[in-house]
Amino acid sequence: MDFLISTAHAQQAGGGAQGSAIFNLLFIGGMFVLFYLMLWRPQSKRAKEHRELVAGLGKGDEVLTSGGILGKVTNVTEEYVTVEVAEGVQLNMQKSAVAAALPKGTIKSI
Structure with missing residues (x-):
């Protein structure tokens, strides 16, 4: 009956999980950088210009x-x-x- 059961191949430990964690951290960091460049920075620039106008x-x-x-x-x-x-x-x-x-x-x- 051994010919009906296929052999299982195990993955090497550590390779897949560590690479995925680094990718996730880089992705989240990239999102924060994009959020800063698209929202926070222009808004603070407009607020500064308005403060100067009022002053x-x-x-x-x-x-x-x-x-x-x-x-x-x-x-x-x-x-x-x-x-x-x-x-x-x-x-x-x-x-x-x-x-x-x-x-x-x-x-x-x-």
Whole structure:
């Protein structure tokens, strides 16, 4: 009856499991590097640019708010900015609401 049973071949120990573990670690490390390059780095760069924009606001600057309001800065305090949106109409808002600084004369050209 020995001719009906095939011989079993054993693998050598240590070769397959160790290579797989190294591959898994490299794969996870690569995912973290990709995550950093695609998400964290650009977001921190945008946040830094916005902080610089808000810190550089001054009287007379023309700005666009995150709500879509165009206006000219008339007063700047530590946390708030006053924006004139029409003659005699001024709005007080937080500095963080300013989305962009526009070139001088933009409001008149609209």
